Amino acid sequence: MPASSRDSSAGAGWQDQEPGRYRELMPPRVVELSWLNPATLWRARNGPLASIFGDPTGTDRQRWVGAQTERGAAEGDLVITRDDPDTFSFMLLGDTGEGDGPQYAVVPGLLKEGAGTRYAVVCSDVIYPVGTGNDYPTKFFRPYRDYDAPIYAIPGNHDWYDGLTGFMRVFCRAPALPPAARARPLSAAWWRGLLWARPDTPDDALLDQARQMRSAPAQAASQPGPYWAMDSGPIRIIGIDTGLLGDIDREQGEWLRRVARGPRPKILVTGSPIYVDGEHHPCAIAGGGTVDEVVRDPAHHFVAAIGGDIHNYQHYPVDVGGRRIEYVVSGGGGAFMHATHTIPRVSVGGVGEDDFRCYPMRGDSLAFYSRLYGRRLRLRRLFDLTPDQASAVVAHRLGTTPVRASDRTVTLRARFVASVLGVASHRRRRSRFRLRLPVRRTLTQVLSPGSATYSPPFFKNFLRLDVTPEAIRIRCYAATGLRAHELDPPVEDDFTIPLPPATPAA
Structure with a gap:
């Protein structure tokens, strides 16, 4: 059985590997859907209208x-x-x-x-x-x-x-x-x-x-x-x-x-x-x-x-x-x-964190979004986290153990990125970082789909x-x-x- 994201970063698709041949299946011309295009938002207006009227x-x-x-x-x-x-x-x-x-x-x-x-x-x-x-x-x-x-x-x-x-x-x-x-x-x-x-x-x-x-x-x-x-x-x-x-x-x-x-x-x-x-x-x-x-x-x-x-x-x-x-x-x-790193420590319906599974794992989700925002804000040196860094800081904030063996060092920069990108904390005290960027909430429906995500890994x-x-x-x-x-x-x-x-x- 091939290694999964739970086994290694290579199993998650982070390391340089041969791209797939899926593009051979695609039509010659593909229109990449942009949710930053006002015309797209206008065409999709019926949902908000139904909520209001x-x-x-x-x-x-x-x-x-x-x-x-x-x-x-x-x-x-x-x-x-x-x-x-x-x-x-x-x-x-x-x-x-x-x-x-x-x-x-x-x-x-x-x-x-x-x-x-x-x-x-x-x-x-x-x-x-x-x-x-x-x-x-x-x-x-x-x-x-x-x-x-x-x-x-x-x-x-x-x-x-x-x-x-x-x-x-x-x-x-x-x-x-x-x-x-x-x-x-x-x-x-x-x-x-x-x-x-x-x-x-x-x-x-x-x-x-x-x-x-x-x-x-x-x-x-x-x-x-x-x-x-x-x-x-x-x-x-x-x-x-x-x-x-x-x-x-x-x-x-x-x-x-x-x-x-x-x-x-x-x-x-x-x-x-x-x-x-x-x-x-x-x-x-x-x-x-x-x-x-x-x-x-x-x-x-x-x-x-x-x-x-x-x-x-x-x-x-x-x-x-x-x-x-x-x-x-x-x-x-x-x-x-949609991000998984914004999911708080699970305790619902009798299901605890040890019983819960998600894909992508929270650390991979945070690494994905840190690169996405680093690219869009042109602040890569600040935002970009490696999968190991992202996994470690998510585990630190949730009070869990990283699923993959990794460097568990949590830097101040990683804590900042995790905070502003919406990683929940199991601690009752408030984070010193109050800024939040839209990741899974309302504005995410615009920014995350509108970002360039056409290079692997895709996490589908x-x-x-x-x-x-x-x-x-x-x-x-x-x-x-x-x-x-x-x-x-x-x-x-x-x-x-x-x-x-x-x-x-x-």
Whole structure:
């Protein structure tokens, strides 16, 4: 097994190594997405508008599901029935489609480890920045053209920025919705409508041409809507759509409670992770209750909940009434990297620091961002930390032991950089350094994606899940953009979920 980031800095991708050949997969001309471009921010304005003037996602989602039902494309409880055997494997990745080097760098490892798997699932934000259908040729069909199995998906907030039009056209073959009823003048919905970004009209000829890249019979996939349940071998996978603001509507909540019933072991796939960054976000259901209450109900037999949206990997094994549910964040499928070094010492849901896993590790995240800010501020001599320096200062501030053996000397400069770049401290006293640069909070959505991050290591990830009637094994693989890791992707986390003995269906 190749060395991972937990073994060495070379395993993390820091040492000079041969770059990968992922660029050979890319189109001749690639537009690198810049979140510093005002035009990009303006196109992605629907999220902030929904926060201010109210979120229409729930209503629009049910219009999509209703239209699918009317045209006979969705039946019953939106269950996809597959003929998978009791022992099989599938892939999962999230937050994929910026269409640039980091996304394509995931592909070689995905193809290697995904060989022979039955299908893949994309959890959240298939397309950036606004989910338009016209971006699917280079950000979906081309990258995964050689993955010889179906791909299913649930949308993220960026897929909703065009009203879900592109997502529904590609994954459900759904025509555009008719215009919604006009809002009452001067109402919040009326003001929202004045600024709301209208969806692009998908170019059907362009999409039909792009579909030829994934036209093999083995790649054929059909899903009934933006949320669905899939019976696959001994398990049921339930994908929910958390829309623009990370919650679900009443009708979807009622559906979730129905399809969660029964003894079959279940995995939730969601665009909004329930445990993330050391916090618990149970995901509200309109009308009352939360998604996590459904997951935790022992009558529903959930064994894992996997979410995207945050662009890294995190793992929280939570004890719920004497049984363990694995809560996972897997959003490192191609989009810009969210920091992990800003995650405080973990103590949530009974999970402590020794049980928690993340990728990139906090020290590598701090080293990555120290170089990023050093470059952008032209203060490299001040900001740049080596991976060993970053690992040591993170461990010092959190009161932990560095995962990799390293020089544990913590200099004043390293403490300053760690403080201003948002590394939490387990000490109650306040840091002498009060300055904070935006790393994971609101402004990060502008500065970190807008910085040049097109040279390895990329710190992306994807999952492989191996299912048997007795257990599910989940492995998190790294994608760094280096050739050695394309040929043999490092494993950054590896755990097994025992399944209860099969019982007759209720």
